[in-house]
């Protein structure tokens with residue numbers, strides 16, 4: 221039995237990357253994305269890979285965590301690689317040939333380039349959620365979207381919704397795990413039979429999960445009303461997170477380096 | 486015939502920076518027909534111990550044997566080896582009717598629909614709920630105590646040789662507690678029972694065996710009466726002794742001396758009077 225997944229995989233440890241303000245990290249991610257997509261050769265990707273590796277090393281997050289996200293996109297990667305590499309009746313000299321199908325070096329190189337770009341994007345951005353708590357993350361997003369309030373976008377409400385949703389995801393995951401374990405200790409089998417049998421096997425998990433979730437949501441709404449929550453307007457924060465000189469410096473230096481690299485490479 | 490724990494250790498999130506050692510080298514043996522109570526404050530590893538005992542978590546070190554066989558999660562449950570009643574089990578009810586919910590386990594054991602229902606009716610009776618009143622009700626409209634007993638019946642219906650319960654009385658009111666205690670007394674006729682709790686008052690008086698957990702360490706393991714004679718083992722782990730025992734300990738601090746300590750109010754009263762006469 222695996223322990224519950226801490227959602228967003230936030231790893232609560234101390235490091236310079238953890239201490240960096242969430243908005244600064246988001247700025248760096250923007251620069252990083254620009255570097256990956258702005259450069260049109262492997263050089264840009266190599267610089268990106270080095271930067272990501274450096275950031276992971278500084279963050280003291282175990283290496284396998286940022287890499288874990290790749291499992292989910294393994295199919296996408298394989299597809300990207302093959303879509304570029306496979307040629308029907310290639311005229312050029314081919315690496316491998318199976319019947320009319322062949323793989324040619326140029327296609328393989330292009331495929332690798334696009335696949336590596338996705339890998340780096342996933343690994344780099346997952347470092348944001350690995351080193352930033354969900355609350356800091358929504359807080360940062362709310363601040364960034366703040367100007368939209370002028371256009372009457374309910375930024376406060378949106379942020380509150382996001383905070384609550386994020387708050388509920390780990391609880392729900394934990395609860396699902398609990399109910400699955402409880403029902404399997406009553407002999408339920410989740411990994412046998414065809415698709416239909418398996419889907420049916422989850423009814424004893426889904427029903428209590430929804431019942432409990434609605435009950436909890438209802439309690440939360442009541443509790444929020446009892447404490448006079450009336451939308452986001454005029455809400456203040458207990459821990460006002462600020463961009464310090466160090467955050468500005470890191471963000472601006474990192475962003476300008478990556479934008480420059482994107483243009484040059 | 487026993488449920489045996491040999492040198493069991495368990496660590497959550499092994500290898501990660503936030504790894505958490507929840508059990509360290511715990512050993513114990515519970516015979517069928519015994520009531521074992523595992524005491525420990527919140528976070529001491531009680532729930533982890535039960536999950537390991539039921540084979541839902543594999544111990545990192547050590548072995549768990551059920552009547553000599555290694556425990557194997559769902560398979561052991563289906564074979565009637567262990568039944569685990571989780572903390573707040575009423576949150577796991579799902580079926581349309583109470584009877585249908587209780588019959589879920591027996592059905593998974595491969596019983597025919599008819600005998601699954603028979604087992605379910607019997608289990609309802611064991612937990613003190615009248616089948617003619619409760620069988621066809623929705624499990625979502627029950628009181629807290631009733632729902633808890635229905636969940637218990639869902640496990641009892643599988644006739645486990647060892648019944649494991651996690652904080653079975655938490656969140657119940659006085660009458661809910663009494664009804665549940667009666668249901669457990671009935672269940673004890675057929676199974677070895679292991680109860681995990683932070684509340685010594687409830688189960689220590691009826692226990693044969695006691696185990697004290699403190700931050701994953703087993704600091705006491707032995708006959709319940711031995712624990713009663715050594716209440717410091719409770720206090721050291723941060724567990725409040727039962728009221729009668731606490732009264733005697735305070736009398737000792739005031740100079741009374743007792744041959745032995747007890748949880749029985751009548752015996753305690755007699756001992757207090759005797760101690761007073763001895764001083765006079």
Ligand SMILES: Nc1ncnc2c1ncn2[C@@H]1O[C@H](COP(=O)(O)OP(=O)(O)O)[C@@H](O)[C@H]1O
Nearest residue numbers: 223224497505507526527528529530531532533
């Ligand atoms: N799924 C889990 N992942 C990580 N740590 C856990 C998990 N479950 C429990 N723990 C930790 O293991 C320790 C023992 O927990 P638990 O067995 O639930 O204690 P108890 O039931 O006595 O309150 C606690 O420190 C708890 O924080």
Ligand SMILES: [Mg+2]
Nearest residue numbers: 531532572651
């Ligand atoms: Mg517990």
